[in-house]
Amino acid sequence: MLEGRTRRLVIFPRRYNAGRRVAMAGMTMAEKVLARASGRERVAAGEFVEAKIDLAMIHEITGAPSCLTLRELGIEKVWDPARIVVFNDHAVPADSEATATLQKHLREFVGDYGILNFYDLRDGICHQVLAEKGHVLPGSLIVGTDSHSCTYGALGAFSTGIGATEMVQVFATGRLWFKVPPTIKLVYIGQLPPGVTAKDMALMTVGRLGADGANYRGIEFAGPAVAGMGMSDRLTLCNMANETGAKVGMVAADGVTLDYLRDRARGQGEPVLPDADATYETTVEMDVSHLEPQVACHPAVENVKPISEVAGKEIHQAFLGSCTNGRLEDLRQAATVLKGRRIPRGVRMLVVPASQEVYLAAIREGLIETFLEAGAVVTNPNCAACGGIHGGIMAQGEVCIATTNRNFPGRMGRGTETYLASPSVVAASALAGKIADPRRL
Amino acid sequence: MKISGKARLVGDKVSAESILPSAYLTAAPQKLGKHALEGIDPTFVQRVVPGDILVAGRFFGGGSSREQATLALKYCGISAVVAESFARIFFRNALNLGLPALECSWKGRVEEGDDLAIDVEAGEVRNLRTGEVFHAPPLPPFLISLLAGGGLIEQIKRQAVGL
Numbered sequence A: 001m002l003e004g005r006t007r008r009l010v011i012f013p014r015r016y017n018a019g020r021r022v023a024m025a026g027m028t029m030a031e032k033v034l035a036r037a038s039g040r041e042r043v044a045a046g047e048f049v050e051a052k053i054d055l056a057m058i059h060e061i062t063g064a065p066s067c068l069t070l071r072e073l074g075i076e077k078v079w080d081p082a083r084i085v086v087f088n089d090h091a092v093p094a095d096s097e098a099t100a101t102l103q104k105h106l107r108e109f110v111g112d113y114g115i116l117n118f119y120d121l122r123d124g125i126c127h128q129v130l131a132e133k134g135h136v137l138p139g140s141l142i143v144g145t146d147s148h149s150c151t152y153g154a155l156g157a158f159s160t161g162i163g164a165t166e167m168v169q170v171f172a173t174g175r176l177w178f179k180v181p182p183t184i185k186l187v188y189i190g191q192l193p194p195g196v197t198a199k200d201m202a203l204m205t206v207g208r209l210g211a212d213g214a215n216y217r218g219i220e221f222a223g224p225a226v227a228g229m230g231m232s233d234r235l236t237l238c239n240m241a242n243e244t245g246a247k248v249g250m251v252a253a254d255g256v257t258l259d260y261l262r263d264r265a266r267g268q269g270e271p272v273l274p275d276a277d278a279t280y281e282t283t284v285e286m287d288v289s290h291l292e293p294q295v296a297c298h299p300a301v302e303n304v305k306p307i308s309e310v311a312g313k314e315i316h317q318a319f320l321g322s323c324t325n326g327r328l329e330d331l332r333q334a335a336t337v338l339k340g341r342r343i344p345r346g347v348r349m350l351v352v353p354a355s356q357e358v359y360l361a362a363i364r365e366g367l368i369e370t371f372l373e374a375g376a377v378v379t380n381p382n383c384a385a386c387g388g389i390h391g392g393i394m395a396q397g398e399v400c401i402a403t404t405n406r407n408f409p410g411r412m413g414r415g416t417e418t419y420l421a422s423p424s425v426v427a428a429s430a431l432a433g434k435i436a437d438p439r440r441l
Numbered sequence B: 001m002k003i004s005g006k007a008r009l010v011g012d013k014v015s016a017e018s019i020l021p022s023a024y025l026t027a028a029p030q031k032l033g034k035h036a037l038e039g040i041d042p043t044f045v046q047r048v049v050p051g052d053i054l055v056a057g058r059f060f061g062g063g064s065s066r067e068q069a070t071l072a073l074k075y076c077g078i079s080a081v082v083a084e085s086f087a088r089i090f091f092r093n094a095l096n097l098g099l100p101a102l103e104c105s106w107k108g109r110v111e112e113g114d115d116l117a118i119d120v121e122a123g124e125v126r127n128l129r130t131g132e133v134f135h136a137p138p139l140p141p142f143l144i145s146l147l148a149g150g151g152l153i154e155q156i157k158r159q160a161v162g163l
Ligand code: SF4
Pocket: A090, A125, A126, A127, A146, A148, A322, A323, A324, A382, A383, A386, A387, A404, A405
């Protein structure tokens, strides 16, 4: 009934910014994407814009309400069925009738609205699959009903999490308002020592900035240590931008990005680079040459310590997976530690590849065999224990060391503790039954 | 928009997961109110009287994008949230669901049970016990009208039927 008319919805009156003086300084990456998407020559931090969305993602847990509300409102068509990507990925196969029902809603939504991109139980975690299947293009504006939608900043996209109700508006109109964020530039210099990874850099950054250190802000990750990273590591780094409260965390697209996209990209993209005279709120330089493996300790993600201070803490479960560290490169790191060794009976190690593509490649490389021989349990790609709604939930008082991105108290079950670390630290800890430094094995 | 109610205090960095633990994410929306803030205080909802104003510390609602957290607060009877600062997704969700969210510095100057009076348009929170007024940065007019109209869904309905 509302079809055709919904496109004219006034989200945001254009005159609101009229008369604001915009200084003629250069623009950050975030500013450039928002300027392009809102049809303006330039925007500056603090302005409100109404922008056209290039891609919108939902999954069953936070996105099902969007589909139901859209129907309730009688909106029969979405703005562009090719720009919406739908996932059943958080708890597949369904663990309960309630989850099964949410997943059914999404399947029906995809069918009834002719959505062209749908990934169901076999495919894997939204953030991994969206990048892997080439939906994320440099310079694009992406929203998802998931806070870790910031992950796609690794490919130079402006990408952020929104709520389910806002997604109804995006589905109907393809537009949304944004406040242009000020940007913090983080420059990583030096080279990571052996056994220290992008995850350790991400954890160190969260520890330095604090859980709200970049609230409302954008982050640009830069410097030689980032330029030298592969895409897998960049995804890990940007994934945890959300743990500083940031709206986006972006890496400028370069040769690594183009290589990654060569056989994957589903379109062109309009890459943006930051201007040399862009205005940053702050620039922080960090030397990573002497970084130790880092652990974010219970009960807060910003409670980050070098491994030497936490080694020895007893664990019950070790979890390797999630959109932070469930990629092939992560599985390789863990397998290197586990190869030829045996996890004691008292420790439960779970390995959950982030996607079917990762899973298959891991089988072909023999990594899965290594995990099984070491005594780990390997399950199908999904969010599993990370979100606390599927396989790997723990009993009160139990402790998990995980490659995930969050350790809010009780995330993996009431009265449980989660410690966050890199794949090799998780693997070494599984072998020891307590938090352990992989460099000492 | 004028709102008045008693202050219910919570601390810094209360995450969206603490506001609504993951175990209830798949529950029917109407049932969410019963679990509001269960992650930090399982008895919280028993003490809430409809109309109460939640007064929080820094970075309220951080982490997950779950709108169910905002709904849980709304359904348990909270009429507005005042915080030292909000996590960005929570802030957007609150406005979209028609729950006033005001960012102001109040630490140490509001106590549990104080009577508060809020003027949303003016961005003012008045502590009626002490007479002190706290100021929130003004929201742009388009967000004030979003809130005053009861949130985003109401706005879509109104505009779509040409009212
Ligand atoms: S793996 Fe964890 S953090 Fe990533 S999308 Fe799933 S639940 Fe969220």
